[in-house]
Amino acid sequence: MNRVHCIKIACLLAVLVAFAGCSKSKEEKPGTGTAAPQEKAATAPAAPAPGKAAVRVASPQDMADARAAAARVLARMEAGDFAAIYKDAAPGFKQIGPEAAFVAKFQQTRQKTGVLTNPKELKFDTRPDNIHVLVYHVENQRVNTEMRMSFERAKNGTMELVGLNQHDEPKK
Secondary structure, rough: HHHHHHHHHHHHHHHHHHHHHHHHOOOOOOOOOOOOOHHHOOOOOOOOOOOOOOOOOHHHHHHHHHHHHHHHHHHHHHHOOOHHHHHHOOOOOHHHHHHHHHHHHHHHHHHHHHEEEEEEEEEEEEEEOOEEEEEEEEOOOEEEEEEEEEEOOOOOOEEEEEEEEEEEEEEO
């Protein structure tokens, strides 16, 4: 039994050393790159390295359009115009259920949390499938709220809401 345990540990160490060696061999050594950081980001490979998640960089236009779409959604949330949020969302978003149920749920949430105000962007990411995800901290009267919105460029060129998630925690 002791010998089996030692063999397992030896195999585990060998795998860890091999993994560490592989990841270090693919790192670029400082000063060897010839392109500027902006050029490297623009020419990044489309496929991720094995074992690493794909990282996409949104174009400046996509970033501006996604932020503008998020600002519209946040303004409508603050105003309580949930029907307009639903109407402007992507068709896939509307598969969550009928407009009346969406509006009722967000009105109920608004009654529990209070009016959402003063959004502050915490994060902007672009997923490999070109979905732009923005996370905001939003102030309100009763809870700490994080709002996560996902947008995708529609065929007509507009940014459409494809995902919306509000996470609330009681204020301390």
